[in-house]
Amino acid sequence: MTPVRYSPLPIESYSFSAKSQILTEDPDAWNLAYLSWDFETCQRWPDPNFSTHVRRTLQFVPTTGKLDLAGSEHIRDTVRWMVRNPAPRVVKLLLAMPRFKELPLYQAYGDTWAETILARSFLYREPDDQIFDVEINDVSLAMTAIRLLRSKQ
Incomplete structure (x- = not known):
């Protein structure tokens, strides 16, 4: 399944986001990052660990609460698989997860992140x-x- 791009423009169009190797080389990571941060109006990076939080969230296994750092889990068992859906569906799936508050992005940014992804999911077309x-x-x-x-x- 080829992931859709949530942002209206490619990553290179967002000045500081293109500096992250994680985001530029991984379309799923870019989609989750785009949902998680207002790249259009914020001219500063969220924090130095933002890209790492994005990658770790993609590696999260909702059934166990563990991170698939070795890539040994089937992709369908990770958050990465969810992110390949349209943005509103992704957010609905994430918010319905029993382990939602264990996600690395939630651990880093709390309810602010939950509010951000919900609001930004409606920007998707x-x-x-x-x-x-x-x-x-x-x-x-x-x-x-x-x-x-x-x-x-």
């Missing part, structure tokens, strides 16, 4: 959403938009 960004001036255009929307479901 499916790649095809731009086709609906047209002003509809008459009913025939509205009917075309409805047909397109129904064909996507």
Whole structure:
């Protein structure tokens, strides 16, 4: 499964984020980082360990609460697998986890992180959403938009 990109622009477009090797080389890490930090308005790095917290959260095994540092667990058993879904679904899955407060990002940033990922998940748009960004001036255009929307479901 190819992960979608949560950010509207590639990582290179966000000045200081491109300095992290973890984020630039791992699309899942970038997605989780983008959900976790407001890269558009904050011009400073969250803290020196931010990328490490992101990577460790991806390695988290929800059923055991352990980190899969060796990569021996099946990917579907880790948070990494969750992050390959659209952002709103990821946040819903994370918040519903019984071990949510054991996640490394939660351990580092607490409820502020939970509030941030929830708010930022609503910024996510499916790649095809731009086709609906047209002003509809008459009913025939509205009917075309409805047909397109129904064909996507």
